[in-house]
Amino acid sequence: MSVTVAIRRYNSETGGEPEWVNYTLPERDRMSVLEAFMHIYENVDPTLAFRFGCRFNKCGLCAVEVDGRPRMACFTEVKDGMKIAVLGRMPVIRDLVVDRAAFFTALRELQLYIPEQEDAGHTQIIKEPETHKKLLLCVECLACNSTCPNFEFKKNPFVGPYVFVKLAQLHFDPRNTIDRRRQAKDLGITACTQCRKCYCIHGINLHRDAIQILSA
Ligand code: SF4
Ligand code: SF4
Ligand code: FES
CATH class of the missing domain: 3.10.20.30 (Beta-grasp domain)
Structure with a gap:
């Protein structure tokens, strides 16, 4: 057979x-x-x-x-x-x-990281919220973007759910000093709250742990 x-x-x-x-x-x-x-x-x-x-x-x-x-x-x-x-x-x-390189290059200007100078001097151990731990399970497979009807690389300006996962991770990061909720709003997260069509193949609850957190 x-x-x-x-x-x-x-x-x-x-x-x-x-x-x-x-x-x-x-x-x-x-x-x-x-x-x-x-x-x-x-x-x-x-x-x-x-x-x-x-x-x-x-x-x-x-x-x-x-x-x-x-x-x-x-x-x-x-x-x-x-x-x-x-x-x-x-x-x-x-x-x-x-083309992962093209995708990540297009995200550069969004500052989806902790800038080096803000990172300096943080040595204390901080208890991590459970939601943050869940968000850190993201393996950057980019599959969630393919489930979002509003996302289409370079054809539609909407950033897609992967970016919201990264912003939510940064929102919980104790070293972060940028208002990631504001950033999410500027990137159009209000268009997301009713849709819920995206999902994560690695078990992250995108709506509850990223989109809702950033929309609060
Ligand atoms: S909620 Fe809808 S529009 Fe927002 S990221 Fe998910 S699928 Fe895309
Ligand atoms: S599908 Fe899940 S693991 Fe993959 S990039 Fe999206 S949030 Fe991360
Ligand atoms: S080869 Fe690494 S997740 Fe499949």
Whole structure:
């Protein structure tokens, strides 16, 4: 027995429309989507582009869309008939590889970090709020952006849920001196509060722990 999956292929260098290509895989107990990519790369088509790191649901690099929903490829079992594509609404380099550098470069001016001078001298241990601990589970897979109907990289100015997670993390950071709620308002968070279509594939409650916190 074998299983067949469809993978959406695209090359930003050659352009054109993305194309669905079927691949037949040997049926193997609990083969992950990432293992399927590796099988195709090693045995069928070495031009297939995909990204991975830890292979253990920790680094966020392998996030893709499986049957229209974001998933970690290394933590998702292959099933016959699956349709696998790159994360939606993000810039794409090739096949299943999002242009993370383009995305993070576009965020530079938002100052989503603690500036060096403000960091100096903070040595005391501070009890961390539970919400902050949850927010720090973010592995920067960027999958939440692909679930937000208001976000479309460079086509729509809305910043998307990933930025709100970062702002909420900074809001709770004892070293932060910037008003992150104000920043979130300036970035259009009021457009979010009724929608709730975004979700995190790593278990963070985006609405309660980021959007509501910043909208308060
Ligand atoms: S609440 Fe809606 S608009 Fe706001 S980030 Fe989530 S999906 Fe996008
Ligand atoms: S909030 Fe969740 S889905 Fe979004 S980047 Fe972080 S881990 Fe990924
Ligand atoms: S390879 Fe790191 S989360 Fe999948």
